[in-house]
Amino acid sequence: MAQVSLKDVSKVYPGGVTAVNKVSLGIENKEFMVLVGPSGCGKSTTLRMIAGLEEISSGELYLGDKLVNDVPAKDRDIAMVFQNYALYPHMTVFENMAFGLKLRRYPKAEIEKRVNDAAGILGLKRLFSRRPKELSGGERQRVAVGRAIVRKPLVFLFDEPLSNLDAKLRVQMRTEIHKLHLRLATTMIYVTHDQTEAMTMGDRIAVMKDGLVQQVADPITIYDHPVNKFVASFIGSPPMNFMLGRIIKKDSRFYFDEGKIKVKIVEEMNRIIASYAGKEIFLGIRSEDIYDKLFVSTAPPENIVRATCEVVEPLGSEVYLYLNTGKHSFIARVGAHDRPLINQDMDLVFDMSKVHFFDKDTEATVV
Numbered sequence: 001m002a003q004v005s006l007k008d009v010s011k012v013y014p015g016g017v018t019a020v021n022k023v024s025l026g027i028e029n030k031e032f033m034v035l036v037g038p039s040g041c042g043k044s045t046t047l048r049m050i051a052g053l054e055e056i057s058s059g060e061l062y063l064g065d066k067l068v069n070d071v072p073a074k075d076r077d078i079a080m081v082f083q084n085y086a087l088y089p090h091m092t093v094f095e096n097m098a099f100g101l102k103l104r105r106y107p108k109a110e111i112e113k114r115v116n117d118a119a120g121i122l123g124l125k126r127l128f129s130r131r132p133k134e135l136s137g138g139e140r141q142r143v144a145v146g147r148a149i150v151r152k153p154l155v156f157l158f159d160e161p162l163s164n165l166d167a168k169l170r171v172q173m174r175t176e177i178h179k180l181h182l183r184l185a186t187t188m189i190y191v192t193h194d195q196t197e198a199m200t201m202g203d204r205i206a207v208m209k210d211g212l213v214q215q216v217a218d219p220i221t222i223y224d225h226p227v228n229k230f231v232a233s234f235i236g237s238p239p240m241n242f243m244l245g246r247i248i249k250k251d252s253r254f255y256f257d258e259g260k261i262k263v264k265i266v267e268e269m270n271r272i273i274a275s276y277a278g279k280e281i282f283l284g285i286r287s288e289d290i291y292d293k294l295f296v297s298t299a300p301p302e303n304i305v306r307a308t309c310e311v312v313e314p315l316g317s318e319v320y321l322y323l324n325t326g327k328h329s330f331i332a333r334v335g336a337h338d339r340p341l342i343n344q345d346m347d348l349v350f351d352m353s354k355v356h357f358f359d360k361d362t363e364a365t366v367v
């Protein structure tokens, strides 16, 4: 059985807001699971129910094989790291880290050993006598993590722990938490709205929207095989490009016709796409699957798309082109030295073996 299991867990807040809607999810022993989704999708509420900080309205929550719906937070063997760190301002770093163990009446020598061990891992020993206000954001975050580690819990929960840090520190802490997970080999559940954090840290990712889990899978499966248009748009940066068009059948070949552009669908997709002949559908293509034709020696004419280049954004290692077909805008990610002229038409090549199609009404993935 999974270490943490949610079975049809729901949370309805007083006033009738359904924040979490029948979520079923199993987090394996030692797994790093990321809950990701836009603000308000129910991530924190899910985490807080696991922690025991929020009552579960319906459904079952198991730790190991024990039903814990009614077990108080302090008896759940779970430690949580909060977004705002929640350090005690009047205590030193050492006291903050030791506090939870003191409350649980651990012997003094054991407390000192655990705090020292955790501080060693996190590089905090030199800060032992400082108070939180004398620490940088990153150091406070480390203390908050340290306070969780000393308890040696069964499960760690992280609620957007990096969102108060600047961009550079966020990347650094991301790696540190990743390394910490490898070192401690403990189950971790991590909440974020940041798809990059989800992609880089998660063994698996659960993508949420409107209180519902949309897809649970490893990062590459989510990226390559999103189950619907929402997941496709949420995971990946820049987001996947979408165009609404129609499937046209001509001489037993299928084409996607957007109005201004027309591309041929690869034969492997024909069987599935056939049922959409004459109907509207969303085409999705990631920016890295679009090429400047100038740099492609052989491109079938049916894959070429003409568009106006409106903005060229050089990022150093690559260049983003903001393009417009006259009906749809889209972004291509091209090589660092590609600098097309602005406000001129240019030819692009769609890698049609990489495109996705989504049902216009349900937005579920067609192929």
Ligand code: ADP
Pocket (backbone or CB within 6 Å): 013, 014, 015, 017, 018, 019, 037, 038, 039, 040, 041, 042, 043, 044, 045, 046
């Ligand atoms: P996320 O963490 O994904 O941003 P939350 O779990 O915090 O989302 O919130 C999910 C939904 O529940 C939101 O619509 C939010 O407004 C609502 N909500 C959160 N906390 C409460 C509360 N204490 N009372 C009423 N509604 C709440």
